[in-house]
Amino acid sequence: MILEDKLGTESDAVYTMLMNVHDGLSLEASHALNARLILILMNEIGDAEKITALLEEARSIPLG
Amino acid sequence: MAYDYAPFPYVVPPGLTATEPRHPVAIVGAGPIGLAMAIDLAGHGIKSVVLDDNNVVSVGSRAICWAKRTLEIFDRLGVGDRMLAKGVTWKVGRLFHGSNEVYSFDLLPEDGHKYPAFINLQQYYVEQYLVERTRDFPDHIDLRFLNKVTDHRDHGDHVMLTIETPDGPYTLEAGYYIAAEGAGSPTRNRMKLPFEGQTFEEHFLIVDVELPHSPFSTEDPERWFWFAPPFHPGQSALLHKQPDNIYRIDLQLGPDTDPKTEATEEKVIPRIKAIIGDMAFRLDWMSVYKFRCAKLDRFVHGRVLFVGDSAHVVSPFGARGGNGGIQDVDNLGWKLAAVLNGAPATLLDSYDEERTHGSAENILNSARATNFMTPKSEIETLFRNETLILAGKHPFARKLINSGRLSQPCSLAGMALQSGDHPMVGQSLTDMPMETGWLIERIKGQFTLLTLDDSVWPDLDDIRIVPLPKSDQSAAHYGSKGAFLIRPDDHICAYFNAPDTGALAAALARATGRNQ
Ligand SMILES: Cc1cc2nc3c(=O)[nH]c(=O)nc-3n(C[C@H](O)[C@H](O)[C@H](O)COP(=O)(O)OP(=O)(O)OC[C@H]3O[C@@H](n4cnc5c(N)ncnc54)[C@H](O)[C@@H]3O)c2cc1C
Numbered sequence: 001m002i003l004e005d006k007l008g009t010e011s012d013a014v015y016t017m018l019m020n021v022h023d024g025l026s027l028e029a030s031h032a033l034n035a036r037l038i039l040i041l042m043n044e045i046g047d048a049e050k051i052t053a054l055l056e057e058a059r060s061i062p063l064g
Numbered sequence: 065m066a067y068d069y070a071p072f073p074y075v076v077p078p079g080l081t082a083t084e085p086r087h088p089v090a091i092v093g094a095g096p097i098g099l100a101m102a103i104d105l106a107g108h109g110i111k112s113v114v115l116d117d118n119n120v121v122s123v124g125s126r127a128i129c130w131a132k133r134t135l136e137i138f139d140r141l142g143v144g145d146r147m148l149a150k151g152v153t154w155k156v157g158r159l160f161h162g163s164n165e166v167y168s169f170d171l172l173p174e175d176g177h178k179y180p181a182f183i184n185l186q187q188y189y190v191e192q193y194l195v196e197r198t199r200d201f202p203d204h205i206d207l208r209f210l211n212k213v214t215d216h217r218d219h220g221d222h223v224m225l226t227i228e229t230p231d232g233p234y235t236l237e238a239g240y241y242i243a244a245e246g247a248g249s250p251t252r253n254r255m256k257l258p259f260e261g262q263t264f265e266e267h268f269l270i271v272d273v274e275l276p277h278s279p280f281s282t283e284d285p286e287r288w289f290w291f292a293p294p295f296h297p298g299q300s301a302l303l304h305k306q307p308d309n310i311y312r313i314d315l316q317l318g319p320d321t322d323p324k325t326e327a328t329e330e331k332v333i334p335r336i337k338a339i340i341g342d343m344a345f346r347l348d349w350m351s352v353y354k355f356r357c358a359k360l361d362r363f364v365h366g367r368v369l370f371v372g373d374s375a376h377v378v379s380p381f382g383a384r385g386g387n388g389g390i391q392d393v394d395n396l397g398w399k400l401a402a403v404l405n406g407a408p409a410t411l412l413d414s415y416d417e418e419r420t421h422g423s424a425e426n427i428l429n430s431a432r433a434t435n436f437m438t439p440k441s442e443i444e445t446l447f448r449n450e451t452l453i454l455a456g457k458h459p460f461a462r463k464l465i466n467s468g469r470l471s472q473p474c475s476l477a478g479m480a481l482q483s484g485d486h487p488m489v490g491q492s493l494t495d496m497p498m499e500t501g502w503l504i505e506r507i508k509g510q511f512t513l514l515t516l517d518d519s520v521w522p523d524l525d526d527i528r529i530v531p532l533p534k535s536d537q538s539a540a541h542y543g544s545k546g547a548f549l550i551r552p553d554d555h556i557c558a559y560f561n562a563p564d565t566g567a568l569a570a571a572l573a574r575a576t577g578r579n580q
Contacts, residue, residue, distance in 0.1 A: 035449075
């Protein structure tokens with residue numbers, strides 16, 4: 001599956017905000033924030049089929 | 065006050081001295097499921113002999129949460145009102161994380177239903193009421209205590225049982241053999257049937273204590289659930305009320321505990337004091353469990369039929385063990401009665417189809433709850449903590465917290481006995497107020513046509529017509545046009561737009577296994 005680009009011209013700005021939101025956090029706190037974010041985004045997507053496909057896609061690319 | 069475990073009398077069975085006439089049905093096990101089975105069959109005019117190796121009710125409270133659908137079935141069996149009168153209906157649930165209350169919810173009574181979402185009542189009371197109810201059917205129920213079934217053989221047209229009693233062994237023959245012997249099912253073991261699933265490594269301590277007054281902030285019964293409380297770090301805990309001022313405490317103990325040393329007063333009393341403070345209390349019952357979710361592949365094996373824990377076991381989160389077993393009874397009773405009255409024996413295949421599905425759904429739900437309560441890695445713990453934190457503010461996250469999803473009747477849509485694709489087909493009946501009494505009281509274990517409008521149906525053999533009173537509540541749930549065919553177990557099996565006796569006859573034939 002190739003995911004459609006939905007961020008358009010905001011890609012850089014959004015990526016920067018993701019970095020900023022972790023500013024000053026320990027690795028442990030950042031992990032917690034990420035988990036929290038995933039839960040929030042999952043709810044925002046709100047579509048179990050879509051979430052399943054995205055989870056599978058994330059897992060399908062080899063991890064380090 | 066401690067429950068009085070009065071033993072039931074043992075009576076010398078006739079089979080010890082002379083051959084007994086063949087029994088239509090033998091039920092092995094007089095737990096809640098075997099007893100309910102006998103009463104349901106008696107209601108359909110079927111005689112049974114019930115054999116139990118013991119002579120007292122369940123020792124310890126065990127199953128305490130009885131769900132609405134179960135109470136409706138118990139209503140038909142004649143013990144629902146008594147259970148409701150004695151049981152505790154709690155209203156407020158509180159969920160804690162550490163020492164903070166994450167949220168609370170009000171379980172408001174639902175208007176327009178005879179029974180609440182569930183009640184708390186100790187299993188020993190349920191069994192006592194059921195045993196007493198069997199006495200109302202002296203010609204139909206032959207209940208024998210201290211009769212241990214040690215062997216059985218399916219001869220194709222009947223089953224031969226070997227039974228051990230204090231006076232020695234005897235044999236008897238039965239048309240059908242219902243195994244209701246609980247989780248350890250000797251019948252299942254004798255037949256070497258695989259019973260596979262998931263065992264959870266965690267140990268749980270279950271304790272009942274009698275308290276002089278409520279441990280909650282009010283005298284109203286509440287249900288408190290903790291994740292990682294200060295008095296029991298890193299684990300979960302549950303506190304709720306049963307009748308007779310008995311409170312149930314469930315404590316997660318973790319995987320590396322020794323059940324023998326945990327189930328001692330020395331270990332348990334400090335744990336209880338940590339929760340309820342310095343109140344005087346009486347220890348009523350305690351036990352340490354490891355839970356399992358498993359089921360048989362098939363519940364029907366020739367003339368041997370499996371019901372209740374013999375057929376499936378679940379972890380108790382969501383209270384699906386006893387509740388699921390009562391739904392087996394509800395599903396099997398009318399079908400077995402029909403078969404014994406001449407319907408094709410293949411009707412019993414639908415019991416297998418419908419209840420293996422229901423039990424798989426119960427296993428899925430309780431396994432999910434158990435997994436949420438016992439995170440298996442750091443990342444699972446992290447996600448759970450964040451869910452609990454978010455839940456303090458965001459309702460969506462409250463829905464992710466899983467300390468057990470209460471048993472709901474499953475849908476039978478798309479299965480062999482149901483006709484058509486109306487979205488309500490397959491669902492169990494939702495109760496409604498009638499001019500007097502309740503809708504669930506009107507089905508009486510018989511095929512019923514529930515009519516929603518004024519169209520006139522001709523008189524029908526075998527089917528009772530019940531017009532649903534018009535109200536906003538009934539229109540919102542059932543609509544206001546056409547008619548539903550309701551099975552004896554209160555499930556909707558067909559819908560008709562307008563009177564059509566041909567379509568009704570076809571749906572009925574299908575629902576009774578005569579035409580599939
Ligand atoms: C701690 C705990 C909490 C629970 N909480 C809930 C809850 O809140 N809600 C819920 O719905 N469920 C709950 N359950 C599950 C519930 O207790 C069981 O699902 C229920 O007891 C099953 O009933 P049964 O009749 O199938 O089996 P059992 O109750 O086990 O009865 C089987 C009977 O068969 C008899 N027997 C066994 N072998 C033979 C033999 N060879 N011959 C003759 N008789 C025999 C036994 O003596 C016994 O009387 C809980 C269970 C536990 C352990």
